[in-house]
Amino acid sequence: MTRVAIVGAGMTRFDRPRRELQEEMVAEAMKNMWEDLPNLETKDIDAAVYSYFSDHLEQQLCFHWIIHDYLGLSGKPGYRVESGGATPIDAIINAYMFIKSGVFDLVLVAGWEKMGEVGTAKTNEFIAMASDTDWDFMVGGYYNGYYAALEVRRMHLYGDTIEDLALLSVKNHNNAIYNPYAQWRAKHGTSKITVDDVYKSRLISYPYRTMNIAEISDGAAVMLLASEEVAKKYTDTPIWITGVGLGNDSMRPGDRTGNPAWLGLYPEDEEIWPKEEPKPLTPYPEMANFGAFRYAADMAYKMAGIDNPRKEIDLVEIFNPYDGVELAAYEDLRFAKRGEGKTLIREGITERWGELPVNTSGGLYGQGHPVGATSIGQAITLFWQLREEIYKKWGSQQAQIPSPRRALIHGHGGTGCQAGVVIMER
Amino acid sequence: MDEFEEKIIVDKSVLNEWKKWARKGDMRVKGYKIVEAPRGDRVDRISRERFMIVERPHAVVYQHSFGLLSRFYEGLIEGKLYGTRCPKCGLKYLPPRTHCWNPSCKLEETEWIEMPTEGVIVTYTIMAFSATPFLPELPFVLAYVKVGDAATALPIQVKEIDPIDVHIGLKVKIKFKEERVGDLMDIYAVPAEKPHPPPRSKEEIEWLKRELKIVEEWVNKHFPKK
Structure with missing residues (x-):
């Protein structure tokens, strides 16, 4: 079976509102990619996988048909993936599988979202339509509420603190100021923030403040995947996808206290439970961790031959719509033991200058979160980092991680209802 | 017929x-x-x-069926809390499921049981912002409550308590609103014991009080009570 490479990538700034049409933003991302892919002809592309999340936000079904003809790809197969926040990582993984299967050699992944055409409260409601609309949605929590409740559970079981969340916010925002595609930089410029800035931002849902939460964004990002044979035609510095993984968990987070499907899958994690706390029927992942992340990561690690992720991975992008997700992901992606994710931020390990930099893009509130483009945008940051092109693509040497060899990107949707992990290597 | x-x-x-x-x-x-x-x-x-x-406005009315779980919602109107139980493995569900999700039960059909109206908070949050339908009700407490010996936790709002006093492990009583329409919001939870709030710093308490006051003022301004 062929190896699969990423041969090119491009994106357009994440911002809100972007007043261009979705297809115009995708075209802009394509042109950004073409700057580095002079040999690519449109007719070379065998198929496209499209990523956008919300028919409600876009007020358009089958938007990918518009994009597909706009790019000049009529006749060729175009395929839409939709899995909430996991849509873009899912699209990358689907494109990988298309090539791995031998059916196609050169596959475009294009993602976009325009979330700025309805008000913020209505946007929250539309996003929450990706929660159970007969249950959780009906009591008014919406995603701000669900994720906050999950983090309160972590604070209770593991002792995560509000300061930990603020430290993450500072790290990720201060990474975004070097990124010329970042919404934070477009809106707030290049000055650094401190924990006091986070503390001054408005409460949304305890323990989260506005600065602990993803942006609502517009934007687009594209990526070109190729078989080993075809990759050589376009670039001397391909980035290889050496592992992919997928995983799912229950739609309703409240159901995770008693989900027998998880029993026995991760016995060592089931043992980690505070003595004084009543043990639920299914102690892992329960409401404190994300089992879908673990399942996806383990699948990807196995494929890539990774035994010790903390030591064998140089650079990470985590899908962090809320800061607590990053703490949980440290654990579920096996960078720290269950309950000890917070030590990685407290000890500065995941800072840009740390041993395992996480979210040099700025993440979902730094770079931004136009859902269908989000993980493609994060993967593009890794792509440029691995090719040591940050100076060329961002105009800043400071954000370049020195000689990274292997990176991990994680994406997910819902309250961790679906997750994907991709390992990228140079 | x-x-x-x-x-x-x-x-x-x-x-x-x-x-x-x-x-x-x-x-x-x-x-x-x-x-x-x-x-x-x-x-x-x-x-x-x-x-x-x-x-470009876009309005629509969905005529949504609650399917085989309709009994739960009819129960809300009657003032009764129904869950389901798997006859094979005994797992109890609230929210109810028509079919058991225990992999070994192969989607065994569950049976209806009346649930007690006592529960315990598994986790919670204090909402200071929400989506359109719930803005006038801010601030409020959203919690996941394990009712009786259900395996799963029910999303529900907690009332009749200072939000700052809500905590994991708090015993609650499920209550029914006077006017009921078969909406999950027909029920809410109230404390069934004196709360033992988590040890919060003085600064955190002041911060939360300050923020919640801002929310209340915002709601009073935009959604004045008649």
Whole structure:
């Protein structure tokens, strides 16, 4: 079976509102990619996988048909993936599988979202339509509420603190100021923030403040995947996808206290439970961790031959719509033991200058979160980092991680209802 | 009677009234504006363009069936809390499931049971912002409550308590609103014991009080109570 490479990538700034049409933003991302892919002809592309999340936000079904003809790809197969926040990582993984299967050699992944055409409260409601609309949605929590409740559970079981969340916010925002595609930089410029800035931002849902939460964004990002044979035609510095993984968990987070499907899958994690706390029927992942992340990561690690992720991975992008997700992901992606994710931020390990930099893009509130483009945008940051092109693509040497060899990107949707992990290597 | 015929048993439909509203929001252009706004792929490569923005409402009424879980919602109207139980493995569900999700039960059909109205908070949050339908009710507490010996936790609002005093492990009683329409919001939780709030610092308590006051003022301004 062929190896699969990423041969090119491009994106357009994440911002809100972007007043261009979705297809115009995708075209802009394509042109950004073409700057580095002079040999690519449109007719070379065998198929496209499209990523956008919300028919409600876009007020358009089958938007990918518009994009597909706009790019000049009529006749060729175009395929839409939709899995909430996991849509873009899912699209990358689907494109990988298309090539791995031998059916196609050169596959475009294009993602976009325009979330700025309805008000913020209505946007929250539309996003929450990706929660159970007969249950959780009906009591008014919406995603701000669900994720906050999950983090309160972590604070209770593991002792995560509000300061930990603020430290993450500072790290990720201060990474975004070097990124010329970042919404934070477009809106707030290049000055650094401190924990006091986070503390001054408005409460949304305890323990989260506005600065602990993803942006609502517009934007687009594209990526070109190729078989080993075809990759050589376009670039001397391909980035290889050496592992992919997928995983799912229950739609309703409240159901995770008693989900027998998880029993026995991760016995060592089931043992980690505070003595004084009543043990639920299914102690892992329960409401404190994300089992879908673990399942996806383990699948990807196995494929890539990774035994010790903390030591064998140089650079990470985590899908962090809320800061607590990053703490949980440290654990579920096996960078720290269950309950000890917070030590990685407290000890500065995941800072840009740390041993395992996480979210040099700025993440979902730094770079931004136009859902269908989000993980493609994060993967593009890794792509440029691995090719040591940050100076060329961002105009800043400071954000370049020195000689990274292997990176991990994680994406997910819902309250961790679906997750994907991709390992990228140079 | 034809077994495929649908027969109305209770009719509290308001569809005709809402049909008018849905027709008004018919996804046609109602107004527009022209703006000058930025264009460009990077923050250091920006130009300015003119854009025309139209206003296009889109209203709709869904006639949604609660399926085989309808009994739960009828129960809300009756003032009873129903869950389901798997006859094979004994797992109890609230929210109910028609089929057991225990992999070894192969989707065994569950049976209805009346649930007690006592529960324990598994986790919670204090909502200071929400989506459109719930803005007038801010701030409020959203919690996941394990009712009786259900395996799963039910999303529910907690009332009659200072939000700052809510905590994991708090015993609660499920109550029914006076006027019930078969909506999950027909029920809410109230404390069933004196709360033992988590040890919060003085600063945290002051911060939360300050923030919640801002929310209350915002709600009073935008959604004045009659």
